[in-house]
Amino acid sequence: MARAASRNTAARSGHSTVDPEEIARFTALAEAWWDPDGEFRPLHRLNPTRIAFIRDRVAAHHRRDPLKARPLRGLTLLDVGCGGGLLSEPMARLGARVTGIDAAEKSIHIARAHAEQSGLSIDYRHATAEALAQDIIPGGGGFDVVLNMEVVEHVANLDTFLAATSALVKPGGAMVVATLNRTAKAFALAVVGAEYVLGWLPRGTHDWRKFVRPSELAAGLRPHGGEIREFTGVAYNPITDKWGLSPDLSVNYMAFAVTGKGK
Amino acid sequence: MAAGSSRRPRAASRLRGEVLVIGGGMVGLTLASALAGAGLEVILVDRVRPESMTDAAFDGRTSAIAYGSQRMLAGLGLWPRLADAAQAILEIRVSDHGSWLFLHYDHRDMGSRPLGYIVENRDIRRALLAHLATLPAARVIAPARVVAVDRDERGVEARLEDGRVITAALAVAADGRGSLTRRAAGIRVTEWSYPQTGIVCMIAHERPHNGIAHEHFLPAGPFAVLPMTGDRSSLVWTERTALAPAMLALDDDDFTAEIARRFGDSLGRLEVVSRRWSYPLSLMHAERYVARRLAIIGDAAHVIHPIAGQGLNLGLRDVAALAEVVVDAHRLGLDIAQAPVLERYERWRRFDNLVVIAATDGLNRLFSNSLPPVRLARDLGLAAVNRLAPLKRFFMRYAMGLVGDLPRLLRGEPL
Numbered sequence: 001m002a003r004a005a006s007r008n009t010a011a012r013s014g015h016s017t018v019d020p021e022e023i024a025r026f027t028a029l030a031e032a033w034w035d036p037d038g039e040f041r042p043l044h045r046l047n048p049t050r051i052a053f054i055r056d057r058v059a060a061h062h063r064r065d066p067l068k069a070r071p072l073r074g075l076t077l078l079d080v081g082c083g084g085g086l087l088s089e090p091m092a093r094l095g096a097r098v099t100g101i102d103a104a105e106k107s108i109h110i111a112r113a114h115a116e117q118s119g120l121s122i123d124y125r126h127a128t129a130e131a132l133a134q135d136i137i138p139g140g141g142g143f144d145v146v147l148n149m150e151v152v153e154h155v156a157n158l159d160t161f162l163a164a165t166s167a168l169v170k171p172g173g174a175m176v177v178a179t180l181n182r183t184a185k186a187f188a189l190a191v192v193g194a195e196y197v198l199g200w201l202p203r204g205t206h207d208w209r210k211f212v213r214p215s216e217l218a219a220g221l222r223p224h225g226g227e228i229r230e231f232t233g234v235a236y237n238p239i240t241d242k243w244g245l246s247p248d249l250s251v252n253y254m255a256f257a258v259t260g261k262g263k
Numbered sequence: 264m265a266a267g268s269s270r271r272p273r274a275a276s277r278l279r280g281e282v283l284v285i286g287g288g289m290v291g292l293t294l295a296s297a298l299a300g301a302g303l304e305v306i307l308v309d310r311v312r313p314e315s316m317t318d319a320a321f322d323g324r325t326s327a328i329a330y331g332s333q334r335m336l337a338g339l340g341l342w343p344r345l346a347d348a349a350q351a352i353l354e355i356r357v358s359d360h361g362s363w364l365f366l367h368y369d370h371r372d373m374g375s376r377p378l379g380y381i382v383e384n385r386d387i388r389r390a391l392l393a394h395l396a397t398l399p400a401a402r403v404i405a406p407a408r409v410v411a412v413d414r415d416e417r418g419v420e421a422r423l424e425d426g427r428v429i430t431a432a433l434a435v436a437a438d439g440r441g442s443l444t445r446r447a448a449g450i451r452v453t454e455w456s457y458p459q460t461g462i463v464c465m466i467a468h469e470r471p472h473n474g475i476a477h478e479h480f481l482p483a484g485p486f487a488v489l490p491m492t493g494d495r496s497s498l499v500w501t502e503r504t505a506l507a508p509a510m511l512a513l514d515d516d517d518f519t520a521e522i523a524r525r526f527g528d529s530l531g532r533l534e535v536v537s538r539r540w541s542y543p544l545s546l547m548h549a550e551r552y553v554a555r556r557l558a559i560i561g562d563a564a565h566v567i568h569p570i571a572g573q574g575l576n577l578g579l580r581d582v583a584a585l586a587e588v589v590v591d592a593h594r595l596g597l598d599i600a601q602a603p604v605l606e607r608y609e610r611w612r613r614f615d616n617l618v619v620i621a622a623t624d625g626l627n628r629l630f631s632n633s634l635p636p637v638r639l640a641r642d643l644g645l646a647a648v649n650r651l652a653p654l655k656r657f658f659m660r661y662a663m664g665l666v667g668d669l670p671r672l673l674r675g676e677p678l
Contacts, residue, residue, distance in 0.1 A: 031416065036603045044603070051595045067594055069302040090596030117417050118598065 029106070030114040033084035042200045043086055049234060049243040050149060050254070051090050054176050057230065057256040058145055061174050070095030075144040078168055080129050081151035085111035085122065092120045096145065099123040101132055129164040142170035149178040153210050158220055166224030169259045175226055178234070178254040182211035186251045214249055226257040276427050280306035280402065281599065282589070283421055283431040285409050285444050287313070289326070289384060290561030290578035291437030292391035296339055297586040299401035301678045303593055306429055307395070308421075309405040317389040323537050324463050325489060325497040326387065327352070327572030328380045332579045334675035344390035350492045351377035353474035360481045377474070379572075381489045381497060404429075412444060414556040419600075433589065433600035434557050440547055442563035448554045454547035454566075457627065459484045460507035461569060462500040463540045465491070466522065469531025472496055478570075479526065484544075484627065485570050486525050495536065498522065499569055504543065511541055544568055548620055552612060553605035558585055565616050568623045577616055583670035584611040590678050611668070 036044040058075070059066035073095030079088045082100030084107055092098045092115075100122055102108050108126045115122045125132070136142075146169045155161040169175050180186050187208045194200045212220075218228050233253050235246035282298055284291045287309030299305045328336070328349070336342045355378060357366040370378045395401045408424040412434055419434045436444035445452075472490040479486045484501030491497050500522070502510055510521060519535055526533075547566040552559055561578030585608045592604045671678060 036601060048591075048595050048597070051597070055595070089598075093596035119417070 024113075027113045027117070030084060030110045030117070033110050034086070034114055040084070040086070042194070043083075045241065046234070046243045047086055047090070049245065050087065050178060051094075053232065053245065053254055053256075054087075054091070054145075054147065055094060057176065058174055061258065072096040072145075076170075077145040077147065078132075078143040079147045079149075080165055080168075081149070081154070082111055082124065083107045085114055085124070087147060087149060088122050088124070089115060089118055089120055091147075092122050099125065099143070101125050101127045101129065103128050129161060129168065133164045133167045136168070142168050142173060144170055144173045146173070146175045148175060152177060152179045152212050152217070153206060155210075158210075158212065158216070162217075162220040162226075163224055166221060166226050166259065169226070171225075171259060173259050175221070175257045175259065176254065177217060177257065178252070179217070180206065180211045181250055181253055182208065182213050183250045186211055189251050214253060214255070217255055221257055225260045227260065228255050228257045230256045278306055278402070278404070278427060278429045280304040280429065280431045281433070281593070282306070283308070283419060283429050283434045285412070285421070285434060285436050286438035286442075286561075286563070287311070287403065287405060288437060288439060288561065289387050289391065289575060290582060291435070292388065292395060293336075293339070293341075293579060294435060294437060294560060294582045294586060295401050295403075296341065296391060296394055296398065297582060297672065297678060298589065299395065299398040300339060301586070301590045301593070302400055303590070303599075305401045306431065307401065307403045307405075308407050308409055308423065308429070309403070310408050312406045313392050313403060317385045317392070323465065323540050324384050325381050325465075325491065326384055326575040327489065328382055328579075329573075329576045330376055330379055331669070331673045332576050333380055335579060335583055335672040338672055338675055338677060339394075341390055341394050344393055345382060345386065348386035348390075348492060349380040349382045350490045351474050352379045352381060352476050352490060353377055355476045355478065357478045358480065360479065381476070381491055383491070383497075409444070412447060412557075414448075414554070416555075419556050432556065432598065433605075435585070436557065436559040436563045437561050438563055440545075440562045440566045442559065444557070445549060445559050445563050448557055448559075450554060450559065451550045452547050453550065454545060456543060456545040457484075457568065458504050459501050459544045459627075460504045461542050461544050462498075462502055462507060462510060463542075464498050464535050465495055465537035466498055466519075467493075467495050467534045467536045469533075470494070470529075472530060477526070481525060487569075487572070488526055488530075489572070496530070500525070501544065501569075507541060511539055546620065546624055548616070552581075552609040555602075556600040558605055558608055560585060564612075565620060567620050568627045570623050570627050573619050573623065577619055580615065580670070580673060581608075581612050583672035584608050586672060586678060587670045611670070 032038050033040055055071055056066045059071040062075070064071050071094055072091060075096050077091050077096040077098050079091065079098060079100040082088045082102050085100060088098045088100040088111065100111055102111070105126045108124050111122070111124045115124070127135070146165055148165055152158060152161065165175065180190050191206050191208050195203045195205055214231050221228065231249055231253055233246040233248040233250070234243060235248060235252070236243050281304045284295050284305060284307040287307055291307060295305045295307045333342065336345065353370050355368040368378060370376065392403070395403060409421050410424050411422045413420045414434065419431045421429045421434065423429065434444070436442050438444055471494055474490050476490055477488040483503045483506070486501065487499040489497045489499065510518070513521065515535060518539070519533055523533055545566060546568060549559060549564045552564050560581040562574070564581065565577060567574055567577065588604050588607045589599045592599045592601070597604065
């Protein structure tokens with residue numbers, strides 16, 4: 001891990017130093033990941049709602065107009081569990097200086113190949129949040145925005161993970177979290193429905209026991225200076241085949257948290 | 264934007280934008296205005312020098328601008344440049360040759376707003392070009408000819424005849440009914456021609472038109488007199504293609520006499536004050552409106568019979584829908600040309616366009632006919648529509664562009 005992290009630090013400045021053979025090898029996989037009707041269709045469908053929430057809350061936090069060009073201009077942003085870059089790329093287009101990390105090395109290769117295609121400069125690293133915190137905090141402080149989208153329900157130890165990702169937020173910065181609530185309804189919809197009935201996600205994608213209640217998320221962030229300003233539910237409308245914000249937190253929900261200035 | 268940055272732009276020979284609009288007609292110019300106004304970098308290429316596009320000789324035609332389209336042009340900040348050149352339509356009188364029955368649309372049935380406006384195409388172009396010049400995100404390249412458009416997952420690369428290369432995320436074909444861009448993309452069309460020719464000219468008349476548009480159904484096809492600013496009207500005369508050359512060859516006095524013979528003397532003495540244009544009438548509908556990183560709009564996607572004056576309005580509705588889906592995606596940092604974005608445009612517009620295509624084709628077939636049973640049926644139909652207020656209001660609202668799932672621009676809202 002340490003070796004991978006240091007090699008990728010050398011590649012920080014963007015895709016120009018990326019190995020072209022590596023790009024070629026992962027281009028086909030990137031196309032599959034990015035196929036809006038392919039394996040990751042649910043994530044593509046969900047994306048506009050997630051992006052709009054992040055954009056609107058972060059812009060408001062910095063007193064900017066979210067509908068103006070490049071509303072995240074100049075902000076540093078870390079996408080934890082970036083996968084193929086489905087969130088990292090839009091964030092880069094909205095003006096953020098994006099770092100994407102993922103524990104799966106293959107995802108990082110895919111993300112790099114696709115960013116190269118899109119002509120976007122994104123610093124993708126094969127690293128965990130914990131390793132990145134050790135690597136980056138002593139020198140640079142942290143990020144204006146840390147995205148924890150659909151990752152906290154997959155980590156082995158929630159408290160350790162929230163501590164590491166909180167440490168990566170700059171004082172006065174923000175964290176956005178998206179996850180699944182540990183309710184019977186979430187079990188029925190997100191596990192049984194999405195994985196077994198609809199086949200949207202591969203079986204075994206989610207372990208219901210790891211789902212996180214909003215109160216647990218708030219309690220996990222508080223010791224590290226993170227204060228949740230807003231919770232919102234995310235609901236799917238099967239008739240319009242669209243996701244949207246909802247007051248119902250019982251299945252998918254998102255949280256916007258701000259870190260105190262005097263952290 | 265960063266899109267395409269990996270292609271190492273070289274000096275002046277490479278131009279980079281987010282959207283490339285091919286074709287600078289009214290629809291292409293409006294799309295460029297809408298997108299550039301929302302902050303997208305737009306490059307518009309046209310084969311014709313912009314100044315000559317506003318000559319009277321370039322295009323003497325007029326367009327009907329439905330109320331919904333007017334609201335959109337106002338929302339884009341264009342209407343102040345057009346208002347003086349626009350004649351409000353306050354009433355429409357539809358009549359059938361040799362029959363006492365007619366259909367009467369009055370704007371007062373719909374509240375105080377006009378049913379629409381008649382504007383000369385060159386005035387619309389002039390206003391759009393002047394507006395585009397004020398938008399820093401818009402760039403017009405003309406005269407220039409696009410000779411190749413390469414589209415792949417990375418983006419669009421278009422080559423101009425002079426060797427310049429334009430890169431963008433999305434290409435839009437607004438290059439008219441014979442769209443080379445559409446053909447090169449392999450998008451097929453359904454089309455047929457009518458045995459009719461449209462003769463167009465401008466007349467001045469002795470008496471004021473009072474904002475009344477006339478549509479008079481003659482056996483050869485509809486004969487429309489559309490009110491223009493001043494004591495002028497625009498004539499759209501549908502004639503059998505076999506007879507049209509003879510009409511066009513008449514001297515001024517005889518040509519005017521033919522018009523008066525068809526229209527009558529309700530506006531007093533008539534005088535033809537422009538040259539005469541003619542064009543064969545046809546119907547065309549593209550099988551797809553989108554392909555990889557390409558959308559086609561306006562006449563490049565559909566050409567309809569001018570019977571209901573809906574041609575430009577359909578094109579402007581395409582603009583409103585495409586601009587909305589592209590701007591929404593752009594504001595989310597998504598790839599503006601990804602398939603779901605373009606497919607949303609296609610789904611949104613295809614059905615509406617088909618309805619209007621079918622309706623205008625049906626109307627033309629119904630009215631360009633002098634068989635007695637057909638005439639009786641249509642006269643009864645006209646009379647029935649005239650008496651059924653809700654049905655009539657629905658037709659009026661449809662023609663005014665106020666029906667359906669409207670894009671924000673057509674609702675008069677900002678993008």
